[in-house]
Amino acid sequence: MQIDQLESHVLPNAMSAPPGGDASVVKFARLRDEWRRQRRHEPSTIKSVMLPAYQSIIGMGPAAVPLLLRELESNLDNWFWALKAITEADPVPESIRGDGAAMAQAWLAWAKQHGYRW
Numbered sequence: 001m002q003i004d005q006l007e008s009h010v011l012p013n014a015m016s017a018p019p020g021g022d023a024s025v026v027k028f029a030r031l032r033d034e035w036r037r038q039r040r041h042e043p044s045t046i047k048s049v050m051l052p053a054y055q056s057i058i059g060m061g062p063a064a065v066p067l068l069l070r071e072l073e074s075n076l077d078n079w080f081w082a083l084k085a086i087t088e089a090d091p092v093p094e095s096i097r098g099d100g101a102a103m104a105q106a107w108l109a110w111a112k113q114h115g116y117r118w
Contacts, residue, residue, distance in 0.1 A: 024060065028067040031057050049081040058085045066118035069111050072104045073118070083107055089114075 035053035042048045049055075057064050065086055068079045080103055084090050091110035096102040111118070 024063040025067065028057065028060065028064060031060075032071065045078060045081070048078065054082065058082050061086060065111075066116060069108060069116060069118040072107055076100050076104055080107065 031053045035048075035051055035057065038051045038053055039048040042051075057068075065083065068083055068086075071077060072079050072083075078100075080092065089110060092103045092106045096106065
């Protein structure tokens with residue numbers, strides 16, 4: 001799905017709430033916590049994003065985006081892969097790759113420009 005299609009699919013009212021409401025929040029929290037337990041101290045980004053719970057978060061699709069953004073804003077973690085997979089966007093310039101805080105800010109700025117609220 002292209003970004004313009006994603007936005008028209010997900011932007012009912014500037015994405016004020018994820019589709020599915022509370023059920024999505026509960027599911028996301030469960031999967032997030034499960035992923036953190038699964039990965040423990042896994043140094044490989046590739047291996048950690050391939051864990052089943054992370055893949056299930058990606059499988060939540062557009063409903064997960066505001067939840068991922070909230071996580072990035074409050075608790076920096078490696079949500080970049082999931083955001084890129086779901087939105088098909090990559091607002092992180094090469095010059096800041098590897099700088100988690102700067103990458104998070106790039107995603108949050110992109111999200112605001114595209115009408116996301118979290």
